[in-house]
Amino acid sequence: LNCPVFSFIITEKDWKETLSLIDSQFRDYRDMVERRTKEIEEAKDYIDSIIKSMIDTLIAISPKGKILTINQATCELLGYQADELMGKPVGLIFAEEEEEEELFKGTRLEKLIEEGSIRDYDMTYKTKAGEKIPVSFSGSVMRDKEGSLIGVVGIARDMREIKRLMEKEKEFAAAAAAAAKTEKKRAAELEEAYGDLKVLKEQLQDRVNDLSILFEMNRHMQIRLYLSNIVEYVAKSAPETMGVEICVVFFWDEIKDRLIPKAVTGLSPKELENISFLLGEGLEGWVGLEKKLTNIQDVSKDPRWKYKLPYPVDKIKTALFCPILIGERLLGVIGLINKTRERTFNHSDESLLAAIAVQLAVAMENAILYEKVRGLSLDTIRSLVRTIDARDPYTRGHSEQVAQYAVMIAKALNFSQEEIEMVEYAGLLHDTGKIGIPGEILKKPGSLTPEEWDKIKVHPYLSRQILLPVKSLHKILSWIYHHHEKPDGQGYPNGLSEKEIPLEAKILAVADTYSALTSDRPYRKAKSKDEAIEELRRVAGTQLDPKIVEVFIKALGEEDPGEGKL
Numbered sequence: 001l002n003c004p005v006f007s008f009i010i011t012e013k014d015w016k017e018t019l020s021l022i023d024s025q026f027r028d029y030r031d032m033v034e035r036r037t038k039e040i041e042e043a044k045d046y047i048d049s050i051i052k053s054m055i056d057t058l059i060a061i062s063p064k065g066k067i068l069t070i071n072q073a074t075c076e077l078l079g080y081q082a083d084e085l086m087g088k089p090v091g092l093i094f095a096e097e098e099e100e101e102e103l104f105k106g107t108r109l110e111k112l113i114e115e116g117s118i119r120d121y122d123m124t125y126k127t128k129a130g131e132k133i134p135v136s137f138s139g140s141v142m143r144d145k146e147g148s149l150i151g152v153v154g155i156a157r158d159m160r161e162i163k164r165l166m167e168k169e170k171e172f173a174a175a176a177a178a179a180a181k182t183e184k185k186r187a188a189e190l191e192e193a194y195g196d197l198k199v200l201k202e203q204l205q206d207r208v209n210d211l212s213i214l215f216e217m218n219r220h221m222q223i224r225l226y227l228s229n230i231v232e233y234v235a236k237s238a239p240e241t242m243g244v245e246i247c248v249v250f251f252w253d254e255i256k257d258r259l260i261p262k263a264v265t266g267l268s269p270k271e272l273e274n275i276s277f278l279l280g281e282g283l284e285g286w287v288g289l290e291k292k293l294t295n296i297q298d299v300s301k302d303p304r305w306k307y308k309l310p311y312p313v314d315k316i317k318t319a320l321f322c323p324i325l326i327g328e329r330l331l332g333v334i335g336l337i338n339k340t341r342e343r344t345f346n347h348s349d350e351s352l353l354a355a356i357a358v359q360l361a362v363a364m365e366n367a368i369l370y371e372k373v374r375g376l377s378l379d380t381i382r383s384l385v386r387t388i389d390a391r392d393p394y395t396r397g398h399s400e401q402v403a404q405y406a407v408m409i410a411k412a413l414n415f416s417q418e419e420i421e422m423v424e425y426a427g428l429l430h431d432t433g434k435i436g437i438p439g440e441i442l443k444k445p446g447s448l449t450p451e452e453w454d455k456i457k458v459h460p461y462l463s464r465q466i467l468l469p470v471k472s473l474h475k476i477l478s479w480i481y482h483h484h485e486k487p488d489g490q491g492y493p494n495g496l497s498e499k500e501i502p503l504e505a506k507i508l509a510v511a512d513t514y515s516a517l518t519s520d521r522p523y524r525k526a527k528s529k530d531e532a533i534e535e536l537r538r539v540a541g542t543q544l545d546p547k548i549v550e551v552f553i554k555a556l557g558e559e560d561p562g563e564g565k566l
Helices: 012-052 072-078 110-115 160-178 180-222 227-242 282-290 347-389 398-412 417-429 432-436 450-456 459-467 471-481 503-517 529-539 546-558
Strands: 057-061 067-070 117-126 132-143 149-158 244-253 258-265 294-296 319-326 329-339
Touching: 012 347, 012 471, 057 072, 072 117, 110 117, 110 132, 110 149, 132 160, 149 160, 160 180, 227 244, 227 258, 227 329, 227 347, 244 282, 258 282, 258 329, 282 294, 282 319, 282 329, 319 347, 329 347, 398 417, 398 503, 398 546, 417 471, 417 503, 432 459, 459 471, 471 503, 503 529, 503 546, 529 546
Parallel strands: none
Antiparallel strands: 057 067, 057 149, 117 132, 132 149, 244 258, 244 329, 294 319, 319 329
16 A cells, blocks of 8 residues: 555654553463463362372273373273373273274264263273273263263273172072071171172262363363353352252452352342351351351251341251362352252262362452453553544544444344453554544544545554554454445445455444544534434445444443443
8 A cells, every 4th residue: 555654743662662562461461371371280280180099090082082081090900101091092991992083983882972971881991911801981971062072081990809709799609508697697798798889889970970070160161261251150050060059159359358249040140239248257258267168957057157148048958168269368159058859968069169169269360360461451552542532632532432332232242252352452443543644634624635535544554554563453453444344335445345344343333433423523513312323324234234233223222321431
């Protein structure tokens, strides 16, 4: 593009320093993510250490039939080192399986994929030395939220000793035919042994289920950036996964010095708006103060329980509460109320909730730090934008208004939180290139000459060139560059038609037009809200996307934000 040379009110040095500051902020964010990723890896290592210390053998298998995870018990049973098995086909250790690329196709484990889980399935392990070991295999399938297979986790118990006991049972039966008294004694011993075996099998299945829950919840928490999304997911997931009626997540508010409910399932969120707990007040406050998990079998007999929750007093029976901690620092409290089918919380429930609280603490800390860095970046960008807008008293606050209206549209279109954030950045920075337009043109009260219009039309290009060095903003460059294109193809800089214009650029165009219409300009007074809406509808289909116009008008009627606020 043949671009004329313009005079800048802000010097190039100042501009570069500002860009450097922005880039520094994003590098800080990148470093923070790397640090928090390391903390997540440490938490994963902690879970891996628990897995590897189990007495029973554990294996996790990928959808391609490759071994992902094994514990020490598996290595000792099969005679392998861990690195000899990691990433190898599952057929290496399952005597019945072939080393195929497609997971379990035509094998005995195909039943696991079809049914979702199996218990006490008789299989045979193959050691490094070629020995075949009978095992009792229990496993569960792991799927993502779309239902696609992401792997299998299974636990197996060496059945050699059990088979030996079964052989011994036959000997006892033969001896019983010769001596009735001996038969009764040995039958009692067998009955006791079978009882112990049944308990062990139930415990084994509970472990498999708990591991599957932890893996799934940790995966969902890691992919969520925002604190509200994380706690809402946990509050919604816990009742189903742990079999309870109510789950409440409290935040520790250091300013108010209270525990504040932030997410709940089983109660109406509005009913919790005016409820809070001081440290030491009620069960929630006691858990926050002592930083200890507590299990109440009968709340009517526990003096710590306070009936602040909007729930019938006679229906609250059991409660399990756990602190959410980073080291010794309190982030909040998670509480479960009323185990279903009138059961009480057991030791397995306590262990699972404690593990969920550890994962939740790491995810909450990451989200808190992310929001702090994002706020710092937005503050820096706002300062830059206000400097640019200040060149013209008529456009002061314009970029922040455009960002505000663009966010309203994005929310109405059900954009994700991350997408809304990028739309907000684009709204703030859409007119950055006007720093290269002479002030006398921007402030001219009359009509512009063709030459002056040509200079105005350069500003989307200048905006893109100015922001190009900031890699974290590359996604929004095309939105900013094309926000003056029109559905009829008469816009600039490229004369794109309706289907060629990015959706986000169409959103910016509507937000930009409405802000301009409702603001004073050197050549006209601001239009009223109704007049501006009428004008938006008049140009819909030619200058603006008609669907985006109607979405914006509807959102404007539901939420009419004040000028200059975000």
